[in-house]
Amino acid sequence: MGSSRTVKWSFVLFLIFLTPISIFSALMIGPADIPFKTVISTLFGGGDEISRVIVLDLRLPRVLTAFIAGFALGTAGTMAQAVFKNPLGDPYLLGISSGASLGAVIGFMINFHLVPLLAFIFAIIVSILVYSIGMAAGGKPTTLILSGIAVGMLINSIVWYLILSLPNLHGIYAWFLGSFSTVMWPQFYIILPSLFISIGMIFLYRWLNLLMLRDEEAMSLGLNVNVARTIVIIFIALITAVVVAVGGLIGFVGLVVPHICRLVVGANHRYLLPSSMLFGGIFLLAADTVARAGSTEIPVGIITALMGSPLFIYLLVRSHVKG
Amino acid sequence: MVNMDRKTVIVGIVVIAIVAAAIGFYAFYVYPQKTQGSGKIVVKDDMGRTVILNKTADRVVSLAPSNTEILFAIGAGSKVVGVTEFCDYPPEAVEGVKNGSIAVVGGFASDISIEKIVSLKPDAVFAYYGQKSVVEELENLSIPTVVFNPHNLDMIYNDITIAGEITGMNDGAKKVISEMRNTVNYVESHVANLPAKKVFFVAWGNPLMTAGNDTFINYLISLADGKNIFSDSSGWPTVSMESIVARNPDAIILTPHCGLTKKDVLNNWSNEINAVKNGSVYVIDDDILVRPGPRIVQGLLAIAEDIHPNAFEEKSYNLEVTEQWAVAAP
Amino acid sequence: MLKVENLSKFYGRKRVLKTVNLQLERGFWGLIGRNGAGKTTLLRCIMAMTTFTGTIKINGKNVKEMPRSDIAKIVGYVPQLSSQDVPLSVRDFLEIGAYYRNGNVDNVINYLGFKEERQINTLSGGEFQKLLIARAMIGNPPLLLLDEPANHLDIKNTAEIIEILKEYSKRYLVIAVVHDLNLLNFVDGVIALKNGKAKILNDVDSQALEKIFDIKVELINAGKYRFVIPRYNGFIRKL
Known part of the structure; x- marks a missing residue:
């Protein structure tokens, strides 16, 4: 908690160092038995045809996609907690989860190739709706949250009604829990922009630091709070909608990763934002590696909760005992 | 407090055992025999439930697409008065729903309308595994209900036989089963080895x-x-x-x-x-x-x-x- | 320095401030008035944190036409409530306050004497209040607005803060909302708000205070200081 700047920067550096290691390790693991050496030689242009397919066409895009999704959710979660001034802040609060669910259900009804596109479009539409209602009701962080909950309840009732008429429930349930099981290079290119947007968010760390204070404090310190909040919310919606379109509703990462990092580096977004994005990426990559390691897949959202909750509870209790 | 000696206890147990055996014999052997003689139909469904009908059913409701297909295949299609919204085969069933001679009673489980089924005055209902609450309610209303849950071809043959017995289409059932066996034999003879x-x-x-x-x-x-x-x-x-x-x-x-x-x-x-x-x-x-x-x-x-x-x-x-x-x- | 002309502020249909006119140059000014008299609203208007009619000029510049970041450079503000529960270090907290200012955080930390890595949620109420005032002073803004700076503070911390403000007001304009009327002993001038009107009190006597606060008071003179005591009897009888 009372760690110095050196400690905070070393944590960020440690995560930067850990990123390539975790990506390399994840590439070694999978249901197909490919020896360590073959994976390495395949990565550098060698390997037989089958290992090239498995390592380069299947594992590599999936590993990178899972990392980017976690990276983006960690970023969006940190931004959401700052902008809502609320430890329960979650990128999904903005109506993104309910909007994306509606789009996904409609996609599953028509043709599931449309699921990513419809999930993205509806996530954006519903978050605009939530934001407009929140602004009409005064634009305070709490009203935005309440607006998200109210609109979410409305949309979810429609979603559940539509689910009843779906011929196959497996697809939509798997989507609700989040999954990267069908990810190949096309999905990687869809999610790639969220990586760049997330990195760009580092430049907004001053805004986020001011936004997490009280509104009048932030204003008196020179921030145009309404403009900054709107821009930050737009980016949260964009980043999250892209991730949801590719991976479904992966829970936990956006909510808990920023908390875990805050316990280590504190609330200053100069350290918190890079830590959360890198930790989110490594965390989701690890979870997805567990999800795909066996002969059959486990929804990654279940793994994130199973892995993250104990870690989070431990850190929470420890920080209390120490604090 | 009554003091019973050992003899009394043994005699009591023997008497109880004889009475129990007699009741069991009647229930599991004599009663079914009698009912068969009297035109009653007794079947055991895939859940091990014994279902008794007083006479062959003239009006039946199917709660699963496979049940509907069985009923139409054995020639009991004209007796079907209710199906589910997923029963899309054979075309006669779809036609029946269209012209109003067959009613739709719901989807799969919670969205099945008991009221609708009762209003159709069925002599028997053909349910499927997973519709437990519907089946219980129909039992309470004394509507004979068989539940199908086959795991292999033999169980499907058995289900078809049951459907034949209940609707009185035993010959139709036998014909369908022998046709199915022919197809299976045809496949097995070609892919063997x-x-x-x-x-x-x-x-x-x-x-x-x-x-x-x-x-x-x-x-x-x-x-x-x-x-x-x-x-x-x-x-x-x-x-x-x-x-x-x-x-x-x-x-x-x-x-x-x-x-x-x-x-x-x-x-x-x-x-x-x-x-x-x-x-x-x-x-x-x-x-x-x-x-x-x-x-x-x-x-x-x-x-x-x-x-x-x-x-x-x-x-x-x-x-x-x-x-x-x-x-x-x- | 600060020029307020025909300032009016409505909350819905209720007019909180009625054509307030003020012109202040420098010194330590106490802002008094009953709860709800519009003291905080007046400060918020000066910072252009809320809409209002009329004009407010600081150093000749209309605050309505200034971007937020420019206002932050010339006005320091100490709010009634701040976010002490956020896990930030003293240095983080001050750095955040300096984003839109031209000032040196290191000097402030040295001046405060706190360890820069100390978490703000471990500070006492007095220490945190000093930190807030220090943050507001980063870059030496010519106008310093404080909303009840001495609230909840013990006598030592109150004295220290008054000293800091007095020192600062030698060069700049300081306006502080004051509820403890005894602190008026240390200010250079008093602005009173009553029924939406602002008035500079040239003489803080019992008559003026009674008019502002709707209660009988007694002034006790002790050397160069005067103490204000409310007349509890009269107050109770009135109830």
């Missing part, structure tokens, strides 16, 4: 879901001399492309409603998969693969013809239209 082909069945395309060892499809694949590559799992597992590539199926079976088309698989999946390399990707209507009714043997035949194309002189099953269905599927 062939090396088993590795088969990947796509239950759903996103995420990729397949059928485990406790599914009917797994059973059909092995009957057709195939080996489900995911028979080491159970239920409907989600699988990764990597494990499909690693297990390298010789044939891939899609359904029109799985969301993937033959073209999707041939164009987008790795050529390292034998099935993709050889173009052994087939579409089979899921209705004949998953509905445990008379048409299930057509599913078996379709699988066998697809995975062992050289074993059959001519192909009787071909589903080319499905390429369009995949997009228009509800």
